[in-house]
Amino acid sequence: MLHVEALWALNSWIDCCVLWVTGRILHQPPRWKRFLLATTLSTFVQVGMIVAVLPPLVETSVTFLLSVCIVMISFSVTGLARLFRSCFVFWACTSLIGGLLYVVQRFLVESPLDNYVNHPLGMLGILSIVLMGAIVCCSRVVESLQMKHLEETFSYEVEIKVNGQAWHGFGYLDSGNHVTDPFSKSPVIFATLNVANELLPQRVYESLHGNEISNWPVNWQKRVRMIPSRSVHVSNKMLIGILCDDVTCSLNGKKYSLKNVPVVFTQESLAFEKNCNCLLHPLQLLPCHQN
DSSP states (O other), X not given: OOOHHHHHHHHHHHHHHHHHHHHHHHXXXXXXXXXXXXXXXXXXXXXXXXXXXXXXXXXXXXXXXXXXXXXXXXXXXXXXXXXXXXXXXXXXXXXXXXXXXXHHHHHHTTSTTHHHHTSHHHHHHHHHHHHHHHHHHHHHHHHHHHHHHHHHHHEEEEEEEETTEEEEEEEEEXXXXXXXXXXXXXXXXXXXXXXXXXXXXXXXXXXXXXXXXXXXXXXXXXXXXXXXXXXXSOSXXXXXXXXXXXXXXXXXXEEEEEEEEEEEEESSOOOSSTTEEEEEOGGGGHHHXXX
């Protein structure tokens, strides 16, 4: 006896998980209302195939066409190239999940859970665990790849020089950094205290966020820049910037130097990722991308 509602529920659950994984990889969420229509039509076609007892070749061809239709309807794919790419990812995800299910099933065959493997509800539970595991793993992998891409795209090798001292490290291009020196109109760089500890004298470093600028050596007092800033949580704030002699940014093996750049050393964490210790201003990197 064939239970159509059970077949529809199983198809919907499996297709939903596989399409969600596919959407994460394609960076395009499925349209779930259209998906329900597609999986319902797919279920009735499968019922017809079971009743009609089609030859294996015809059954395989129909299943192939059904998968293409599900992808087209769920993602509203237009264009042959995008359709092929979406279908390829969908088939790859289906094969991966099917392979994982087969491996888990074979692994449990001769185990104490053998009786549950041969039971329909037991297989449904195993299938659900495999699907949820695939979803979690796919999410972690996609997020990791996205973060890696952002790091490679917006991270630069940076060298800051001031009064004969130099710091080498990595900086991150912050599109939200619009702070400039009000007098020279020079874009401002933000850096962590780790950078300040390598560049500034101990006396200056220890009193950087106090009101002891008047006690600094005269040559360091001349480097001080008072920079007004406004943020989401603080309406107006005066930042203390240090005028650095040279800031060099490296891109694709080429170096671009900027002279007399104000650097604000902040106690806040600026790390987009653990290697970046300063935030660069978009205007400072225009020459890097124009040449």
